[in-house]
Amino acid sequence: MAQELTGAEIVIKALVDQxxxxxxxxxxxxxxxxxxxxxxxxxxxxxxxxHEQGAVHAAEGYARSTGKxxxxxxxxxxxxTNAVTGLTDALMDSIPIVCLTGQVATHLIGSDAFQxxxxxxxxxxxxxxxxxxxxxxxxxxxxxEAFYVATHGRPGPVVIDIPKDVQFxxxxxxxxxNVVHRTYRPKVKGDIEAIKKAVDLIANAKKPVFYTGGGIIxxxxxxxxxxxxxxxxxxxxITSTLMGLGAYPAxxxxxxGMLGMHGTFEANNAMHDCDVLINIGARFDDRVTGRLxxxxxxxxxxxxxxxxxxxxxxxxxxxGIIGDCAHVLEDMLRIWKSKARRPDxxxxxxxxxxxxxxxxxxxxxxxxxxxxxxxxxxIQRLYELSKHRETYITTEVGQHQMWAAQHFPFEQPNRWMTxxxxxxxxxxxxxxxxxxxxxPQALVIDIAGEASIQMCxxxxxxxxxxxxxxxIFIINNEYMGMVRQWQELLHxxxxxxxxxxxxxxxxxxxxxxxxxxxxxxxxxxxDGAIKQMIEAxxxxxxxxxxxxxxxxxxxxxxxxxxxxxxxxxxxxxxxVSEEGKMLV
Amino acid sequence: MKKDYTIERHTxxxxxxxxxxxxxxxxxxxxxxxxxxxxxxVAEVDQAEHTSRITVVTAGTPMxxxxxxxxxxxxxxxxxxxxxxxxxxxxxxxxxxxxxxGTGERRVEALRLADAFRARVIDTTHTSFIFEVTGAPxxxxxxxxxxxxxxxxxxxxxxxxxxxxGPEAM
Numbered sequence: 001m002a003q004e005l006t007g008a009e010i011v012i013k014a015l016v017d018q019x020x021x022x023x024x025x026x027x028x029x030x031x032x033x034x035x036x037x038x039x040x041x042x043x044x045x046x047x048x049x050x051h052e053q054g055a056v057h058a059a060e061g062y063a064r065s066t067g068k069x070x071x072x073x074x075x076x077x078x079x080x081t082n083a084v085t086g087l088t089d090a091l092m093d094s095i096p097i098v099c100l101t102g103q104v105a106t107h108l109i110g111s112d113a114f115q116x117x118x119x120x121x122x123x124x125x126x127x128x129x130x131x132x133x134x135x136x137x138x139x140x141x142x143x144x145e146a147f148y149v150a151t152h153g154r155p156g157p158v159v160i161d162i163p164k165d166v167q168f169x170x171x172x173x174x175x176x177x178n179v180v181h182r183t184y185r186p187k188v189k190g191d192i193e194a195i196k197k198a199v200d201l202i203a204n205a206k207k208p209v210f211y212t213g214g215g216i217i218x219x220x221x222x223x224x225x226x227x228x229x230x231x232x233x234x235x236x237x238i239t240s241t242l243m244g245l246g247a248y249p250a251x252x253x254x255x256x257g258m259l260g261m262h263g264t265f266e267a268n269n270a271m272h273d274c275d276v277l278i279n280i281g282a283r284f285d286d287r288v289t290g291r292l293x294x295x296x297x298x299x300x301x302x303x304x305x306x307x308x309x310x311x312x313x314x315x316x317x318x319x320g321i322i323g324d325c326a327h328v329l330e331d332m333l334r335i336w337k338s339k340a341r342r343p344d345x346x347x348x349x350x351x352x353x354x355x356x357x358x359x360x361x362x363x364x365x366x367x368x369x370x371x372x373x374x375x376x377x378x379i380q381r382l383y384e385l386s387k388h389r390e391t392y393i394t395t396e397v398g399q400h401q402m403w404a405a406q407h408f409p410f411e412q413p414n415r416w417m418t419x420x421x422x423x424x425x426x427x428x429x430x431x432x433x434x435x436x437x438x439x440p441q442a443l444v445i446d447i448a449g450e451a452s453i454q455m456c457x458x459x460x461x462x463x464x465x466x467x468x469x470x471x472i473f474i475i476n477n478e479y480m481g482m483v484r485q486w487q488e489l490l491h492x493x494x495x496x497x498x499x500x501x502x503x504x505x506x507x508x509x510x511x512x513x514x515x516x517x518x519x520x521x522x523x524x525x526x527d528g529a530i531k532q533m534i535e536a537x538x539x540x541x542x543x544x545x546x547x548x549x550x551x552x553x554x555x556x557x558x559x560x561x562x563x564x565x566x567x568x569x570x571x572x573x574x575x576v577s578e579e580g581k582m583l584v
Numbered sequence: 585m586k587k588d589y590t591i592e593r594h595t596x597x598x599x600x601x602x603x604x605x606x607x608x609x610x611x612x613x614x615x616x617x618x619x620x621x622x623x624x625x626v627a628e629v630d631q632a633e634h635t636s637r638i639t640v641v642t643a644g645t646p647m648x649x650x651x652x653x654x655x656x657x658x659x660x661x662x663x664x665x666x667x668x669x670x671x672x673x674x675x676x677x678x679x680x681x682x683x684x685x686g687t688g689e690r691r692v693e694a695l696r697l698a699d700a701f702r703a704r705v706i707d708t709t710h711t712s713f714i715f716e717v718t719g720a721p722x723x724x725x726x727x728x729x730x731x732x733x734x735x736x737x738x739x740x741x742x743x744x745x746x747x748x749x750g751p752e753a754m
Contacts, residue, residue, distance in 0.1 A: 308654045308657060316647065
């Protein structure tokens, strides 16, 4: 007979057996037994955050940069509700997270006990699945099942709610090897007939474009390698969503840059004019498609997605393939090679000629001067001065995020962590902490705005405690810039509450936490400040004071089509339809 | 590709693991994504296997119906989703308990109509009947419509249950 362990010991043992080396958490009354079990072991490192939202974002950063699930431990009631934003973020961006929440003892559930909340009820809508464990006998199974569900199929967050009495009671423990899920067995191999049809369509295309997304990153580095091989073999142009950056190297000549609302002129026009659209691991998000009835109107569409519900959700496609990107790409490559497929060279040459004309528009260009730092310039210099290192970038949400996506090129997957689906201000800094924990030797930079950074600024204390040399690069324009940009576009420049008033002195703030603070206000100070930031041994805030009124272009205004972009050198052309104003 | 905006009514059967909160997951999916529920029934169908069957009648455009099925299918405790409107030739039944109060000629007429609908009397007083009527939802609608002028006071309906014809299991 197997040895009996307490519920708390089962939790720790299951985590170790699942290969977990780090968890992010915050203690409280309802998780004390688990914290006690943590205290008495040394296989799992616990990173104490300063707010539970930070714990989930840190776990997301850890997960996104390693491909492993991130693990969170929080208490009942406010511990669980504070985690909700992070869980929703992970659900939207398909990040595998296992979140353990304490719960009041089983006999108190439903009595409005101190720090009680209906955690499984609240998190049902923001997790892939969740469990309330009512007896210690269920705990082993649920722990292993949770890791299986979080990491298989389309990844996502799961919650295990564990009442305090269950953490004390004893039960038998079993290892993860025997877990076969009763109902959840997602399909990874795509339908071969559909893949053959897709390869035929791809081979006969005259104006093709690859449109790839976060699914490639989630599928693992093999998927990125297969994508590179397939795209090079075809010679076709490729663009990607915000979440997919790095899957294909930005330095490659077939790379068009990001597409969508703030995508490049060439990527969006190629999408609009293409005859075959090859979507691999992206989900036709509204930031990408713009006006749906004018989205890639003359194209046949192929969509590869592991989640059947993503196919035909927003955009009707001609060939839908349900499967994991790496598996499907492997089959596509094999079929392409075995049939000795060759793209139509003449058609492709004229398609590239057209694309080069769009490229010549240089839609990401901006004008610099000697007096004030341009935000794009700050990000370009950051790239130039960090590109020879192992660099990981996270971002907050807003203009700086889009400028980072446009001006910081990525050559490898898992190097770019950003909140794409939910758009969570406050994501980037804790995510950077998670990345730094997973990659202690790497240079980890959170490209932030002065507004976003204040949403999880408390984690500076975490960075200092664990001696994590995370760099916070604040693009400080004293505005919630994207809000202001939309107020210009839609509300005649009435800047309702979008000015970042009463800002802290970020240099002094860093110093107050025991970190380093640096400020750059003039273009000639920029390089020196960035070098100082990179070379400083501990956490650093670089407050980079930039042009207050620079806007993020190019832009597809809401409700417009891909070929109706506003360009930075012609912002007067901007107009938004009445229908477009309704959209976010 | 032109979108089809016609609204279709579909009956969908969902076989689920009978675990805590599974019905809340299904209902939450419909409310959270703005889908319609016209009727919903649920009960355990296999005690040993711990499975329940949910029958949901919904309406939407073809694209929405496909979404509903895909969304249901990716819920973790779902074994199988079957669209009984397209995948199979199926039978649908609903049961209603209908209380009618009255005396004299109206009472006699209610009883006569109930007989025509093969409704059974399952409770009676000197001034009331409770009828049990089974059939397609349209038949129950018709019966209730006829009872209204005869003293209809209360209706309780089960919602639709449905099953595919032929020898195969779901």
